[in-house]
Amino acid sequence: MDTDLILRVYPFFIEAAWVTIQLSILTTILGLTCGALGAAARMSRSWILRAIGATYVSIFRGTPALIQLFILYFGGPQIGIQLDAFEAGVIGLGVNIGAYMAETMRGAIESVDKGQREAARTLGMSRGQAMRKVILPQAMRLMIRPLGVNINALIKGTALVAAISVVELTYTAQRYIGSTYKPFEMFMLAGILYMIIIYVVGVVIAWLDRKARIT
Amino acid sequence: MGLDFSVVPSYFGLLLQGMGLTIAITTGAGILSFFGGIVFAVAALYAPMIIRLPMRGFAFLFMGTPLLLQLFLIYFGLIQFGIDLPAFVAGVIGLGLHFAVYNSELIQASILAVDKGQYEGARTLGLSRSQTLRRIIIPQAVRAVIPPMGNNMIALLKDSALVSVIGVMELTLAAQQAISRTYRPFEFYLAVAFCYYIINLALEAGLRHVERRIKASR
Numbered sequence: 244m245d246t247d248l249i250l251r252v253y254p255f256f257i258e259a260a261w262v263t264i265q266l267s268i269l270t271t272i273l274g275l276t277c278g279a280l281g282a283a284a285r286m287s288r289s290w291i292l293r294a295i296g297a298t299y300v301s302i303f304r305g306t307p308a309l310i311q312l313f314i315l316y317f318g319g320p321q322i323g324i325q326l327d328a329f330e331a332g333v334i335g336l337g338v339n340i341g342a343y344m345a346e347t348m349r350g351a352i353e354s355v356d357k358g359q360r361e362a363a364r365t366l367g368m369s370r371g372q373a374m375r376k377v378i379l380p381q382a383m384r385l386m387i388r389p390l391g392v393n394i395n396a397l398i399k400g401t402a403l404v405a406a407i408s409v410v411e412l413t414y415t416a417q418r419y420i421g422s423t424y425k426p427f428e429m430f431m432l433a434g435i436l437y438m439i440i441i442y443v444v445g446v447v448i449a450w451l452d453r454k455a456r457i458t
Numbered sequence: 459m460g461l462d463f464s465v466v467p468s469y470f471g472l473l474l475q476g477m478g479l480t481i482a483i484t485t486g487a488g489i490l491s492f493f494g495g496i497v498f499a500v501a502a503l504y505a506p507m508i509i510r511l512p513m514r515g516f517a518f519l520f521m522g523t524p525l526l527l528q529l530f531l532i533y534f535g536l537i538q539f540g541i542d543l544p545a546f547v548a549g550v551i552g553l554g555l556h557f558a559v560y561n562s563e564l565i566q567a568s569i570l571a572v573d574k575g576q577y578e579g580a581r582t583l584g585l586s587r588s589q590t591l592r593r594i595i596i597p598q599a600v601r602a603v604i605p606p607m608g609n610n611m612i613a614l615l616k617d618s619a620l621v622s623v624i625g626v627m628e629l630t631l632a633a634q635q636a637i638s639r640t641y642r643p644f645e646f647y648l649a650v651a652f653c654y655y656i657i658n659l660a661l662e663a664g665l666r667h668v669e670r671r672i673k674a675s676r
Contacts, residue, residue: 318644
């Protein structure tokens with residue numbers, strides 16, 4: 244273990260960790276948006292929307308995220324989509340995790356007791372009102388923890404954008420291995436930073452989950 | 459530059475070879491993750507503290523860092539310690555261990571959920587502790603988590619694309635090679651996505667079949 248080397252390079256890794264955090268936050272926002280739209284489409288009354296939602300979920304969950312990123316970043320210019328690596332990373336990962344989040348949200352909404360909906364409808368609420376005022380508030384609580392699992396996977400998934408050369412943690416580790424020939428130290432350093440990020444996010448999600456349960 | 463899918467068929471052989479290797483890696487890593495998961499779960503629950511503590515650190519490491527980083531660590535990092543694995547072996551070990559840790563979490567919970575009476579009954583019938591574990595508890599525990607382990611298998615198939623970055627000539631790298639000759643990324647990556655999708659559908663159908671058989675045998 245070369246500790247001098249680690250002390251010398253760690254500021255660059257901290258900088259890279261910041262890029263990983265930015266990627267994670269933007270991807271989470273996009274993923275939640277796509278997930279909500281996907282879940283709404285899958286539970287819609289229109290069969291066209293249902294088919295679109297089901298196709299979205301099936302295709303993006305059925306193929307590797309890495310390939311989706313490559314199609315967007317390397318193949319995009321062929322169909323007139325020019326994105327820089329960071330943008331392609333956020334969009335590619337966000338749309339991908341959105342498909343998983345859509346299923347998480349749908350699962351939570353469907354696990355709210357049927358009687359709740361029936362009662363709301365009997366009380367004269369419209370379909371939309373019952374969803375907004377009765378079902379969703381209960382489903383939100385149920386989805387915090389499983390969405391946390393999705394976000395955890397997403398943070399680790401941001402390592403993939405190293406393959407389209409976004410300078411985040413994994414890419415930085417690779418770059419320093421090129422100049423130092425110390426793969427073990429560099430990957431351990433990156434690994435520790437990932438674990439810190441994931442640990443902190445895990446604590447936040449557990450806190451949100453607890454809060455949602457009390458109220 | 460428009461799209462021209464007519465270049466894809468001439469690389470059909472290359473992609474097919476890549477598909478074979480993708481299936482081989484997924485199968486190898488799948489088997490490793492299944493048995494590794496059982497071993498890890500038993501060790502995490504019943505082994506002495508000296509084994510259990512490092513195991514927990516190991517699990518924490520594997521669940522808290524990206525798979526890509528773990529593959530790099532196994533393939534490039536171990537060379538520093540004089541262990542030079544071929545890329546294919548490193549890929550199978552990396553993917554296998556990664557998913558073994560996830561499977562182990564499932565199996566641990568499942569072992570603890572097996573009815574206590576099963577254990578007591580087996581011991582009363584004269585089975586030793588390890589016999590009880592091997593013949594009574596683990597078969598029931600593993601059977602109960604086949605569906606979620608199946609989901610891990612599907613995730614493993616998709617994550618096998620990552621071993622392209624350590625130079626295993628599977629589907630993704632085969633596509634990259636075809637692209638470097640034709641400069642047609644969109645066409646080839648789409649073709650490869652389609653291949654993964656087909657393998658995925660086949661795997662899902664296979665898992666559904668297994669699940670049905672398990673239900674029927676109960």
